[in-house]
Amino acid sequence: MNARALALWSLSGVTIALSTGSPVYRALVLLCALNVLLAFRRPGVSLRGLLIALGVAAAIAMATTTLASHTGDHAFLMLPGGIPVIGGPLTLEAAVFGASTGLGIAAAVLAAAPLSLVLQPHALVDALPGALARTGAAIGTALNLIPGIARSATEIRDAQRMRGWRSRRVREWPDLAVPVVLTALEGSITLAEAMEARGYGSGVRTHYSEQGWRSTDLIVAVVAVAAAAVFVAFRVTGAIADWYPFPDLSWPAVGVAGVLCCLALLTPVLVWRR
Amino acid sequence: MTGAAIASLSGFRYWYPNAGVPSIDAVDLDVDGGITLLSGASGSGKSSLLRVFNGLVPHFHGGTVMGTATVCGHEVIATPTRVLATKVGFVFQDPELQSVYPSVERDVAFGLENIGTPAGVMQRRVGEALEQTGIVHLGGRAVATLSGGERQRLALAGVLAMRPRLLVLDEPLSQLDDGGARALAATLVDLADQGIAVVVAEHRFEHLRALPGRSLAVVGGRIRDVDAVARNRANGAVRAPLTSTRTAAPVAWNLDRVAAGPTRVPVLESVSVEGRSGEVVALVGPNGGGKTTLLRTMAGLLAPISGTVHRTPGRVAYLPQNPMALLHRPTVAAEVAWTVRGDAQSEDATALIAELGLTHLADRDPRDLSTGERQRAAIAAVLAGAPHIALLDEPTRGMDDAARDALCSVIVRMRNAGTSIVLATHDRNLAAAVADRTLAVESGAVRELTPAAVA
Numbered sequence: 001m002n003a004r005a006l007a008l009w010s011l012s013g014v015t016i017a018l019s020t021g022s023p024v025y026r027a028l029v030l031l032c033a034l035n036v037l038l039a040f041r042r043p044g045v046s047l048r049g050l051l052i053a054l055g056v057a058a059a060i061a062m063a064t065t066t067l068a069s070h071t072g073d074h075a076f077l078m079l080p081g082g083i084p085v086i087g088g089p090l091t092l093e094a095a096v097f098g099a100s101t102g103l104g105i106a107a108a109v110l111a112a113a114p115l116s117l118v119l120q121p122h123a124l125v126d127a128l129p130g131a132l133a134r135t136g137a138a139i140g141t142a143l144n145l146i147p148g149i150a151r152s153a154t155e156i157r158d159a160q161r162m163r164g165w166r167s168r169r170v171r172e173w174p175d176l177a178v179p180v181v182l183t184a185l186e187g188s189i190t191l192a193e194a195m196e197a198r199g200y201g202s203g204v205r206t207h208y209s210e211q212g213w214r215s216t217d218l219i220v221a222v223v224a225v226a227a228a229a230v231f232v233a234f235r236v237t238g239a240i241a242d243w244y245p246f247p248d249l250s251w252p253a254v255g256v257a258g259v260l261c262c263l264a265l266l267t268p269v270l271v272w273r274r
Numbered sequence: 275m276t277g278a279a280i281a282s283l284s285g286f287r288y289w290y291p292n293a294g295v296p297s298i299d300a301v302d303l304d305v306d307g308g309i310t311l312l313s314g315a316s317g318s319g320k321s322s323l324l325r326v327f328n329g330l331v332p333h334f335h336g337g338t339v340m341g342t343a344t345v346c347g348h349e350v351i352a353t354p355t356r357v358l359a360t361k362v363g364f365v366f367q368d369p370e371l372q373s374v375y376p377s378v379e380r381d382v383a384f385g386l387e388n389i390g391t392p393a394g395v396m397q398r399r400v401g402e403a404l405e406q407t408g409i410v411h412l413g414g415r416a417v418a419t420l421s422g423g424e425r426q427r428l429a430l431a432g433v434l435a436m437r438p439r440l441l442v443l444d445e446p447l448s449q450l451d452d453g454g455a456r457a458l459a460a461t462l463v464d465l466a467d468q469g470i471a472v473v474v475a476e477h478r479f480e481h482l483r484a485l486p487g488r489s490l491a492v493v494g495g496r497i498r499d500v501d502a503v504a505r506n507r508a509n510g511a512v513r514a515p516l517t518s519t520r521t522a523a524p525v526a527w528n529l530d531r532v533a534a535g536p537t538r539v540p541v542l543e544s545v546s547v548e549g550r551s552g553e554v555v556a557l558v559g560p561n562g563g564g565k566t567t568l569l570r571t572m573a574g575l576l577a578p579i580s581g582t583v584h585r586t587p588g589r590v591a592y593l594p595q596n597p598m599a600l601l602h603r604p605t606v607a608a609e610v611a612w613t614v615r616g617d618a619q620s621e622d623a624t625a626l627i628a629e630l631g632l633t634h635l636a637d638r639d640p641r642d643l644s645t646g647e648r649q650r651a652a653i654a655a656v657l658a659g660a661p662h663i664a665l666l667d668e669p670t671r672g673m674d675d676a677a678r679d680a681l682c683s684v685i686v687r688m689r690n691a692g693t694s695i696v697l698a699t700h701d702r703n704l705a706a707a708v709a710d711r712t713l714a715v716e717s718g719a720v721r722e723l724t725p726a727a728v729a
Contacts, residue, residue, distance in 0.1 A: 122375055148370070152599070158575045159599040162592040163613045163656065175612075179602040182641060186598065187371050194372035197328050198385035198432065199359035208383035208400070210393045 001040070001272050002217035003119050003127035009036075009220055012228035013111025013265050019232050022243040022252045023100040026107045028262035033110035036268050040118045047117070054109055058102025065098025066090055073248050093245040100243075111265075126207045149184045156180050216271040227264035230257070279304040280440050280471045281327055285341035288322060288331055297322040298331075299495035300341075305440065305473060309466050309487030312475040315674040316646025319495035320444075320475040321367070327442050327473065328362040329355040346439050360389055363433025365443040367645060367672070369425035372432075373417045378409070381417055381428060385436045403435035407461060421562035423454035430461070440471045445645070447478045448671050451560040451700050455481040477646070477674050480702065523550040524586070526663055526694035527572055532581035534571040540579055541567045543718040549694045551586075551662075554685060556709035557698040558723070563716040565698035566595065569665045572696060588662025595667045597652030601640040606632055606651045609640050614659040623658045629687075630654050631680050645672035653681065663694045670701045682707050 017029045037047060067086040072093025081087045115124055128136040156179045157167075165175050234240040234257055243252035282305070288298040297319045305327075314320045325331040329350050332339050343350040346361035366372045375381040379400050386396045404410045407427045412420065420428060426446060433441065443462075447455045459481045466472050466487070475492075476482055489500040528548040535541040541564045549555050557565045570576040571583060573592045594600070603609040610623045627636055630650045635643060640651040649672050657664060670678050678701075685708045689695055698715075699705055705712055712723045 120376070122377075122380060152596070155594055155596060156599040158570070158573075159592065159594045162573060162575070162590060163600070164615070175602060179599065182602065183596075183598050186641070190366065190368065190371040191374070193330055193334055194364075194366055195374060195384075196334055196355045197330060197359055197362075197364040197366075198374075199356050199388035199436070200384075202356045202359070202389050204390050205387050206390050206393060206396065208380055208387060208393065208396055 001118075001220075001268070002211050002213055003123045004211065005213070005217040005221040006114055006119060006268070007124070007127055009224040009265065009268060010112050010115055012224035014108045015228040016231050016262060016265070017104055017107035017111060019235055020240070020242060020258075021100060021104075022241075022254075022258070023096075023103050024243075024252050024254050025231075025240075025258050025262050026100065026103045028259065029265060030103065030107035030110055032262065032265035033107065033113070035266060036114055037110065037117060039269050039274055040114065040272065042118060042120070045117050050109075050113060050117070054106040057109075058099070058106050061102035061105060062095060062098035065101060066095040069094040069097070071246050093247065093249045096249060097245050100245075123211070126209070126211060148187060149180070152183050152187070153180045156183065216273075219271050220268050223264050223267045227261040231261040234258070234261075279306055279344075281305040281343075281345045281473075283326065283341065283343045286326065286343050287340040288326070289338040290322075291336045293337070295495075297495050298326065301495070301497050303490075303497055305471055307466065307469060307471050309462060309472045309474065309485050311479070311482060311485070311487060311489045312473065312492055313477070313479065313489065313500060314475070314492035316650075316672065316677060317644035318492045318674075320492045321644070322495075323492060323497075324364070324442050324444050324473065324475055326350060327358075327440060328364045329353060329358045330364070356388070359385065360436060361439050363436060363438035363441045365426070365429050365433055365441070365446055367444045367446075367448060369422060369429045369449065372429050373425065376417055378404075378412050378415050378417060378420075378428060382431045382435050385432055389436070399435045399437070400431075403431040406434055406464075407431040408457060422449035423451060423561040426450060426454070426458070430458075434465075438470065440473070441465060443472070443474045443476075445476055445478075445672060446474065447476055447481060449561070449668070449700075451563075452481070452702070453560060455700075459485060477672065477678075478701070523552045523692075525549070525584075526551045526553075526586050527696075528584040529568075529571065529578075530582045530584070532571060532583060533579040534567055534576055534581075535579065536567060536570075536576065538579055541718060542571070542715075542720070544581070545720045546581075547713065547720050549663075549696060551692045551694050552689055553710050554689050554695045554697065554708050556705035556712045557696065557715050557720075558700070558702075558705060558712055559715040564718060564720075565715045566667055568715055568720065569667050569696065569698050572663075573665050585663060589659060591656040591659075591661035591664040591666075593653060593656045593664075593666040593669055595671070597648045597671075598641070600652045600655050601648065604639055605637050606640050606643075606654070607636040609651060609655045610658045613655050622660065623654075626654050626658055626684070629680060629684050631677060646674055646677055649673055650677055650681070653684075657684065657688065660688075660691065661693060663696075664688065665696050667698045668700065669697060670699065670704050678704065 013029055013033055017026055020026065041047065067090065070088040070091065072091030074092040075089035076092055077090040079087050079090065125136040125139060157176055160176055165172055231240065235242065240255055240258040241253040283301050283303045286298055286301045287296045289296050301323065312320050322331055326343050327345055333355050339351060345358060348358060373381050374384045382400045382403055383396050386399060404413060407430050409424065409427045409431060412424060417428065426449060446458055450458060462472050462474065463485060474482065491498040491500045525548050530546050532545045533540040533543050557568060559565055567576065571578055573590055601609055603612050607627065610627055614623050627633055630653060632650055632654060635647060640648055643651060653669055669681060685695055697704065713720050714723050
């Protein structure tokens with residue numbers, strides 16, 4: 001798959017998820033993104049941590065909105081008015097609005113997640129336009145340093161432990177943190193020196209593996225961008241209705257155009273080979 | 275500059291920023307084709323001199339320069355490193371810190387990408403470089419899965435892909451096993467035959483002394499010619515080990531049918547071995563053979579997957595391969611004192627610093643020292659306080675002859691005092707000088723080598 005095509009698909013998914021308040025459209029984007037992730041994630045990549053984090057984020061969004069927004073006709077609990085911020089009626093409308101907000105966050109994050117969970121870091125860097133190539137290479141290199149820093153932290157912890165360092169003593173934590181930070185910094189400087197010695201910054205960079213556009217890549221990119229453009233245009237003109245639960249909770253309006261725009265995000269699953 | 279010289283330095287002097295003493299002092303040097311070997315004590319200025327050839331000194335490191343340096347027709351002072359990079363290939367000492375991309379082919383291609391090589395040409399040249407360095411079989415591998423020796427060859431492939439006229443290598447053998455070192459030496463001869471000028475700074479000359487070319491020494495930042503006799507000096511000077519007392523001494527550590535591996539995948543399988551107090555055991559074997567895993571298992575840093583590990587009570591000292599993992603105090607003296615904090619061993623610590631030739635560096639920040647000096651500081655830091663068992667992983671890495679001699683003396687003294695010492699090393703001369711027993715660690719198994727096999 002072409003990284004630029006996937007990046008355009010992600011951008012389209014995020015755009016749709018954030019341009020509507022409707023939980024239906026947000027849920028559709030979320031399901032499409034989850035499908036793409038399940039179909040194309042890199043071998044060995046687990047979604048468990050991401051999904052748990054998104055669940056927690058959505059729960060926090062729902063709880064915050066419920067506790068802080070006291071608008072709506074259907075109160076289900078009354079907190080004493082003397083309590084700052086959360087005092088007052090807790091309403092069904094606020095809870096549902098909070099849940100929808102959490103759904104929107106989850107949909108947007110899942111739509112962006114393939115950039116890190118499907119693509120190799122260097123593929124994304126290579127997909128950057130020429131003007132950003134040097135910056136991209138620096139970012140890719142920085143990403144490549146992270147596993148090394150983690151290994152080095154383990155090595156330092158072991159070495160210091162053999163000299164009597166104990167993690168239980170807070171005052172001894174700098175004896176671990178200082179060499180970890182210094183080693184990471186020195187590693188970065190050495191790497192910068194090695195990059196300079198290999199001509200980094202000479203001029204226009206080329207790429208070892210040029211990412212060609214196949215017809216399926218074009219289909220994914222064009223369909224995703226068109227879907228996002230149509231969705232936003234219809235939202236602006238009112239052809240796709242927004243949803244707002246205040247003051248009285250109502251079902252979100254669902255239109256064929258909106259649903260089709262969201263379902264268009266399933267295109268990668270249909271045209272890209274797994 | 276002579277007409278034929280690929281690189282030429284004339285009256286060249288260089289001071290690092292804020293340094294009062296020049297690291298390179300009045301050097302006049304012409305590098306023509308063939309192989310040039312540079313030797314010299316730790317901190318003598320070898321690495322600084324090498325960095326002049328591609329302009330990292332002074333462009334990357336800053337500082338003050340006097341004199342002239344010309345490389346491949348370019349004035350170094352007026353030419354950025356990124357331009358010289360198309361003419362000069364530089365392989366750094368630590369191969370782990372020069373990989374840029376996570377996969378082998380991409381990493382080799384990094385330099386070519388930087389100079390705008392078209393993709394088609396790049397793929398051909400990457401293939402050629404992999405072939406030239408004998409690592410075609412590593413194609414498609416993740417860099418993180420390579421051994422130190424494989425990474426060193428990968429780094430070499432990365433610079434050869436750029437087709438340099440001058441190849442500069444800073445202690446390329448420091449992490450290589452015997453096989454890797456021999457192969458690299460052969461590669462260097464091939465490259466010289468192809469017309470590439472090669473400059474190598476190295477302490478381990480046992481694999482290089484037969485190479486054609488000239489030999490120079492760097493002493494206090496100045497260049498000295500070295501004759502062949504001096505070149506073969508200490509590395510060939512094998513000391514006879516002291517008479518072993520192992521059968522009479524108590525067992526200090528014991529592994530019984532141990533399987534172990536860093537990710538719970540066995541690197542060692544059913545290993546049974548023991549060591550005694552007052553004994554030096556050398557672990558030898560190829561890169562990736564399991565020496566470090568064995569040491570870490572002995573130290574208790576790695577829990578065995580199966581089997582049992584026994585150590586008699588007492589402090590266990592452990593020197594990791596990377597000395598930077600230890601050094602965090604503001605001075606060498608403070609670093610050593612930290613190990614024995616709370617103990618009444620400060621006099622021993624001072625004596626150990628002196629024994630390892632670090633007295634004049636005791637008030638310096640250990641991270642400002644050269645690689646060999648850092649290694650000695652790390653050794654002093656772990657061996658302070660008379661440990662019961664000492665486990666040293668590649669202790670002579672980056673060390674010059676004098677430092678290696680000092681380390682041998684410390685090891686022998688500690689052995690005679692009853693410490694059980696285990697060394698994982700590629701340095702055959704160290705093993706021959708101090709080891710009572712030599713164990714070969716290879717393909718997950720450990721076997722004892724006879725004296726004839728060690729020789």
